[in-house]
Amino acid sequence: MKKIGSQLTVALVxxxxxxxxxxxxxLVNQQGTSSSQVNNADITVQxxxxxxxxxxxxxxxxxxxxxxxxxxxxxVDKNDLNKALYDELNTDRMMVGSxxxxxxxxxxxxxxxxxxxxxxxxxxxxxxxxxYTLNYLFSVGAEAVSVNDIRVVARTGIKASxxxxxxxxxxxxxxxxxxxxxxxxxxxxxxxxxxxxxxxxQTTARTIKFEKSDIITIPKINKEWKFDFAQPVExx
Amino acid sequence: MIAVIGLLLxxxxxxxxxxxxxxxxxxxxxxxxxACLDSVFGALRASLSKNFRSDIFISGFFGNAVLxxxxxxxxxKLGIPVYLAAVIVFGGxxxxxxxxIRRALLEKTRLH
Numbered sequence: 001m002k003k004i005g006s007q008l009t010v011a012l013v014x015x016x017x018x019x020x021x022x023x024x025x026x027l028v029n030q031q032g033t034s035s036s037q038v039n040n041a042d043i044t045v046q047x048x049x050x051x052x053x054x055x056x057x058x059x060x061x062x063x064x065x066x067x068x069x070x071x072x073x074x075x076v077d078k079n080d081l082n083k084a085l086y087d088e089l090n091t092d093r094m095m096v097g098s099x100x101x102x103x104x105x106x107x108x109x110x111x112x113x114x115x116x117x118x119x120x121x122x123x124x125x126x127x128x129x130x131x132y133t134l135n136y137l138f139s140v141g142a143e144a145v146s147v148n149d150i151r152v153v154a155r156t157g158i159k160a161s162x163x164x165x166x167x168x169x170x171x172x173x174x175x176x177x178x179x180x181x182x183x184x185x186x187x188x189x190x191x192x193x194x195x196x197x198x199x200x201x202q203t204t205a206r207t208i209k210f211e212k213s214d215i216i217t218i219p220k221i222n223k224e225w226k227f228d229f230a231q232p233v234e235x236x
Numbered sequence: 237m238i239a240v241i242g243l244l245l246x247x248x249x250x251x252x253x254x255x256x257x258x259x260x261x262x263x264x265x266x267x268x269x270x271a272c273l274d275s276v277f278g279a280l281r282a283s284l285s286k287n288f289r290s291d292i293f294i295s296g297f298f299g300n301a302v303l304x305x306x307x308x309x310x311x312x313k314l315g316i317p318v319y320l321a322a323v324i325v326f327g328g329x330x331x332x333x334x335x336x337i338r339r340a341l342l343e344k345t346r347l348h
Contacts, residue, residue: 006290010279011242013297017276018246020269023255027262 058222094144097153097221101144105216106190108133108181109209110200124206125175127160130168133181133199134158140193142183146218148173149180153221169221187212239279263312264305267319271300274326277333284340300326 076086093099112124134145134152145152147168152158156169165172173179183190191212202208257265275297282288304322311318 007238009294010290011238011245013294014239014242014276015246015249017269017272017297018243018248019250020246020265020272022247022250023257024262024266024269026250 061222095153096155096225097144097151097223100217100220101184102215102217103143103184104187104212104214105142105182105184106187106194106210107213107216108137108183108194110179110181111207111209112176112178113205113207123164123175124203125166125179125200127158127166129200130166130179130181131158136193136199137181137183137185137190140185141189142185144185144218145181145183147179147181149182149219151218151221155225156221170223182213182216182218184216184218187214239276263319264308267308267322268301268305270323270326271304272297274329274333275300277330277337281333281336281340284337284344 072086072089076083090099094101110125110129130147134147137145150156150168150171150173152168157167159167161167161172164175166175191210194210198208200208275293278296279288279293282293304319304326307322308319
């Protein structure tokens, strides 16, 4: 009897082993072979090279832009028409994110809640959550917004990416790390609007906090906008 | 024989049923599976040398699996690939056991 019991126990243990082996094979096959063949060292080197290139190009752009500002200021000093054009140009630049701007506003924090085994299946923030929040801030008077110091303008697309990342324009934020949304506008109006209704709610996966700020700085977008398909309608 | 039947049954269950284990645990399960294979090879070796004990096999099976998974998890949190230690140690033991099993089987066939 004892022998049969031990044999059954061995059979059960082998059954568990067989199940675990099959489960693991299925999981690895589902993930595909492409990700396992990626060489991490190559990717790290590529990322470093591209980051360095980006820095050099950004420095070049900044120096050219400061030259342009100098020429514009010289032209503005000459007459009032130029000054009016310059002011309108600056407004348009602020709209498309070509100028860094500052002002009062509110800072909105979304903090993911960590768990011991990090097995919380809920993604703390989705692309839709961010889009909804930014849309709400614009609707309650935000003049400019940024997400983790990434400027968001009318043509900045927000969408979910793999691995819990959210793509904002050409940059990425992780939904598993703190997300800070800064909005410049009437701080009292925006704070009151958020206090009465939150666009995204606190859940088990995230906590929400927001506060008024006297000075918020939002960086510019390092991108040249162009229109390949859209053309202006000629006025009759 | 009964072990093989149990193994086949486990494989069939694994193929037919879709069990949802969180993907974050997958690296730890793979190390645990490796530790379990070591126990199985040890059991095969013990049964060929006629000193197999099921209590030692079962405690080794689950104990090694839990320890290997626990070390892999700890290594993840410390930023050290501790799972490599489990892979090297269990891999070495599997090959050692396999060598003994191979010799025992060859001795058996020679005596017959």
